[in-house]
Amino acid sequence: MADYSFNGGIVIRNPYPVDKVEIIQAPLPKKVIIPLQQRIGEQAKPCVSVGDYVLTGEVIASTEDSFGVFIHASVSGVVLSIDEQAIPHKSGLKSQCITIESDGQDKWIDNAGCSIDFLHCSAQAVIDYIQKSGIVGLGGAGFPTHAKLGKIKQCHTLIINGTECEPGVMCDDALMQFHPREIIRGVEILLHICSAKRAIIAIEDDKQAAYQALLMFNHNDKISINKITTKYTSGAEKLLIKALLGVEISSGSFAMDRGIACQNVATTKAIFDAVVDHKPLVSRIVTVTGSGVKPNNFEVRLGASFKSLISMASPSQKVHDYRMGGMMMGVDVADIQAPICKITNAIFVNNHIHKTAIQECIRCGQCSEVCPVGLLPQQLYWHAKSENIEQALNYNLLDCIECACCDYVCPSHIPLANYFSFAKTLNKQQTREQDRINIARERFEFREYRLERNKLERVKMMTDKKRVLKEKMAKEQSQKRKIAEAIKRVQQAKDKKL
Amino acid sequence: MTPIFSSTSWMMRQVIYALVLGVMTAYYFFGWGVLLQIILGVVTTMVVESVFLALRGRYVISSISDGSAVLTAILLAISIPSIAPWWVIVVGVSFAIIFGKQLYGGLGNNPFNPAMLGYVFLLISYPLQMSTWQVDFLSLGQALDVVFDLSNIDVISGATKLDEVKNGLSLVGSIQQLGLHSPSQAWINAGFLLGGLYLLLRKVIFWQIPVAFLAGIVLSSILLFASNTDLYLPTQNHLMLGGTMLGAFFIATDPVSASTTPGGRIIYGFLIGVLIVIIRTFGGYPDGIAFAVLLMNMAVPLIDSFTQPKVFGR
Numbered sequence: 001m002a003d004y005s006f007n008g009g010i011v012i013r014n015p016y017p018v019d020k021v022e023i024i025q026a027p028l029p030k031k032v033i034i035p036l037q038q039r040i041g042e043q044a045k046p047c048v049s050v051g052d053y054v055l056t057g058e059v060i061a062s063t064e065d066s067f068g069v070f071i072h073a074s075v076s077g078v079v080l081s082i083d084e085q086a087i088p089h090k091s092g093l094k095s096q097c098i099t100i101e102s103d104g105q106d107k108w109i110d111n112a113g114c115s116i117d118f119l120h121c122s123a124q125a126v127i128d129y130i131q132k133s134g135i136v137g138l139g140g141a142g143f144p145t146h147a148k149l150g151k152i153k154q155c156h157t158l159i160i161n162g163t164e165c166e167p168g169v170m171c172d173d174a175l176m177q178f179h180p181r182e183i184i185r186g187v188e189i190l191l192h193i194c195s196a197k198r199a200i201i202a203i204e205d206d207k208q209a210a211y212q213a214l215l216m217f218n219h220n221d222k223i224s225i226n227k228i229t230t231k232y233t234s235g236a237e238k239l240l241i242k243a244l245l246g247v248e249i250s251s252g253s254f255a256m257d258r259g260i261a262c263q264n265v266a267t268t269k270a271i272f273d274a275v276v277d278h279k280p281l282v283s284r285i286v287t288v289t290g291s292g293v294k295p296n297n298f299e300v301r302l303g304a305s306f307k308s309l310i311s312m313a314s315p316s317q318k319v320h321d322y323r324m325g326g327m328m329m330g331v332d333v334a335d336i337q338a339p340i341c342k343i344t345n346a347i348f349v350n351n352h353i354h355k356t357a358i359q360e361c362i363r364c365g366q367c368s369e370v371c372p373v374g375l376l377p378q379q380l381y382w383h384a385k386s387e388n389i390e391q392a393l394n395y396n397l398l399d400c401i402e403c404a405c406c407d408y409v410c411p412s413h414i415p416l417a418n419y420f421s422f423a424k425t426l427n428k429q430q431t432r433e434q435d436r437i438n439i440a441r442e443r444f445e446f447r448e449y450r451l452e453r454n455k456l457e458r459v460k461m462m463t464d465k466k467r468v469l470k471e472k473m474a475k476e477q478s479q480k481r482k483i484a485e486a487i488k489r490v491q492q493a494k495d496k497k498l
Numbered sequence: 499m500t501p502i503f504s505s506t507s508w509m510m511r512q513v514i515y516a517l518v519l520g521v522m523t524a525y526y527f528f529g530w531g532v533l534l535q536i537i538l539g540v541v542t543t544m545v546v547e548s549v550f551l552a553l554r555g556r557y558v559i560s561s562i563s564d565g566s567a568v569l570t571a572i573l574l575a576i577s578i579p580s581i582a583p584w585w586v587i588v589v590g591v592s593f594a595i596i597f598g599k600q601l602y603g604g605l606g607n608n609p610f611n612p613a614m615l616g617y618v619f620l621l622i623s624y625p626l627q628m629s630t631w632q633v634d635f636l637s638l639g640q641a642l643d644v645v646f647d648l649s650n651i652d653v654i655s656g657a658t659k660l661d662e663v664k665n666g667l668s669l670v671g672s673i674q675q676l677g678l679h680s681p682s683q684a685w686i687n688a689g690f691l692l693g694g695l696y697l698l699l700r701k702v703i704f705w706q707i708p709v710a711f712l713a714g715i716v717l718s719s720i721l722l723f724a725s726n727t728d729l730y731l732p733t734q735n736h737l738m739l740g741g742t743m744l745g746a747f748f749i750a751t752d753p754v755s756a757s758t759t760p761g762g763r764i765i766y767g768f769l770i771g772v773l774i775v776i777i778r779t780f781g782g783y784p785d786g787i788a789f790a791v792l793l794m795n796m797a798v799p800l801i802d803s804f805t806q807p808k809v810f811g812r
């Protein structure tokens with residue numbers, strides 16, 4: 001199939017290459033910290049209390065919110081506390097978490113599922129399992145999978161995203177090499193749910209081993225495996241769709257609107273585990289890489305601390321900088337006691353180096369050459385810096401995917417994507433403010449209108465009343481006159497007779 | 499692999515290296531005066547820039563090492579006559595740095611090309627000094643004598659070829675009789691052309707501005723020349739006289755004051771080329787690069803806002 005590709009984007013070699021991709025099983029953590037806040041929707045409510053014994057896979061928090069998913073214990077053991085803990089988030093804020101001390105037994109609970117003959121289950125039933133198994137998008141976005149699947153109507157193409165989101169991250173590559181069977185089955189489950197005519201698994205062309213592995217296990221002629229050019233940001237949903245199908249999803253609308261559904265390979269594998277093996281999402285594969293460690297992938301229980309995982313990757317003795325997610329779009333983390341969450345796909349451990357000084361923008365235009373969306377980061381930067389949001393919106397601020405390609409090439413080392421993310425937040429605030437003002441104004445205007453209307457009504461009533469009165473008087477008068485005339489006539493007749 | 503430039507100073511240094519060939523050619527023909535002007539300009543720019551950065555409370559060393567001020571000084575120094583008295587370049591560079599750059603808020607915020615602003619300022623203030631060029635090679639001693647006005651030596655000086663065209667046309671009937679051949683200028687232009695190609699190859703500058711710039715010159719001069727071969731300069735002279743190549747590859751491409759969209763760069767470069775031919779032909783000054791560049795600098799915001807590239811999904 002054709003490779004349509006898109007403009008811009010950057011080609012970066014894996015900065016910390018490995019000879020062979022592996023998945024190492026991390027030992028059971030002694031303690032897990034599981035956050036209750038999810039990406040969207042409200043915080044889940046704990047359904048266990050301190051001191052309770054829980055089994056691996058047991059639901060420890062649930063939610064009524066349609067965007068929320070269930071939260072499960074990732075080890076068996078005793079609930080130590082339910083309180084605020086540091087979580088890996090760019091805000092650096094603490095959040096409500098459940099802490100469980102492992103008993104080292106890893107006893108599993110028996111969950112319901114529909115096993116291998118999932119074709120007998122209705123699509124809605126499978127989606128329910130997915131929600132109850134706590135599955136969210138594992139590519140890094142963390143959007144609840146059941147919500148995404150529930151919205152799909154009339155889907156013709158299912159895209160499974162097997163492109164590694166960022167250079168240096170290898171967890172999906174490893175997953176495809178070592179679990180191709182589960183992934184293909186997972187795709188079949190997804191095909192069943194959204195009743196699409198075909199599924200395309202997209203792989204970057206430098207992942208030959210993963211490609212071969214999937215090819216070997218794929219016996220379904222609805223599923224095709226496509227190689228695309230290795231380029232950073234081809235993992236972004238809309239750009240991937242462009243690269244695969246040549247379809248450009250217009251700004252402001254979603255892939256679903258065009259009958260295309262997208263899922264990540266890791267999510268697909270998690271769906272298989274949940275639906276066929278009845279295993280909720282309690283672990284994930286995390287890449288630990290960077291100049292300060294020996295890069296590798298680890299399968300680890302959710303809630304284990306960053307620190308415990310980093311210590312497995314033979315870290316160097318130097319001072320480290322930690323980053324979660326990836327070198328481009330990741331977030332710097334200060335506290336490595338924070339737990340690994342569902343969206344933690346990679347941890348970068350780099351030997352500390354001084355950040356290069358930021359210089360002024362010289363409008364060299366390197367940034368707009370690589371922007372995959374075709375924006376003009378240099379202009380956006382100008383307006384974002386001066387907080388001129390209106391102008392930034394004119395330069396299509398909202399289309400920026402914050403991929404940081406522009407940062408990467410900027411010779412002045414300006415953290416452009418950060419500026420844009422900030423400007424977007426500002427814009428959201430302003431719109432909210434504007435909405436409030438608009439509502440207040442509408443209310444005020446309505447009140448004015450009502451007062452005005454009341455006044456008019458009163459005036460109308462008065463005039464009506466007056467008119468009625470006048471009419472009445474006029475009528476009475478004419479009656480009187482008629483009577484008088486009649487009397488007069490009678491009088492005249494009488495007079496004549498006399 | 500996507501090429502990445504380590505820093506802004508690296509880019510500026512590349513531009514300065516690319517200038518070397520042209521400067522050496524100029525040295526070959528005109529001697530030490532050329533280098534003297536550059537040295538004077540660079541020293542002045544260091545002093546002025548440091549003072550201003552300190553006044554504005556910026557880190558002097560890290561800002562000055564971005565190389566942009568030095569580049570401005572060099573560009574201005576090679577644009578003025580190499581026998582101009584020392585204070586000309588000092589005044590020019592100071593003006594360029596202070597009024598062309600620092601008062602707008604320093605690098606990145608200046609709407610005009612500082613070197614060209616300095617040049618125009620000098621041209622208007624000191625027309626005599628700015629239009630006397632020498633013909634011979636000057637030794638170091640001679641150059642020092644002339645530039646610092648130490649003793650009254652006689653340098654064989656004259657006007658540039660473009661000046662001659664302007665003034666000589668009234669004396670002779672046809673432009674063909676003027677003897678337009680000027681190997682020195684042609685060679686210097688060739689030097690800058692090669693330097694510019696190096697910058698293109700290293701992707702420090704984008705192709706749109708120089709190509710459109712030269713296309714603008716070629717097209718408009720062909721039209722003029724075709725309309726009257728006696729009155730107007732042929733295209734090859736437009737290309738090889740004056741500062742054409744310097745302008746196309748080094749001056750118009752100053753990223754800060756140029757248009758920054760791909761389409762905009764083409765419009766920007768092309769119109770500069772056209773304006774240069776118009777000013778050279780009909781204007782009061784012999785060479786029009788500085789005016790053309792400044793005029794188009796003014797149009798940049800307009801050009802940029804009309805040439806936004808297509809955004810994905812829109």
Ligand code: SF4
Pocket residue numbers: 360361362363364365366367368377378381406409410411412413414416
């Ligand atoms: S790459 Fe950096 S310096 Fe160049 S135009 Fe973009 S923001 Fe400015």
Ligand code: SF4
Pocket residue numbers: 370371372373374375376377399400401402403404405406407416417420
């Ligand atoms: S961060 Fe935004 S502006 Fe920068 S390259 Fe990515 S999409 Fe373009």
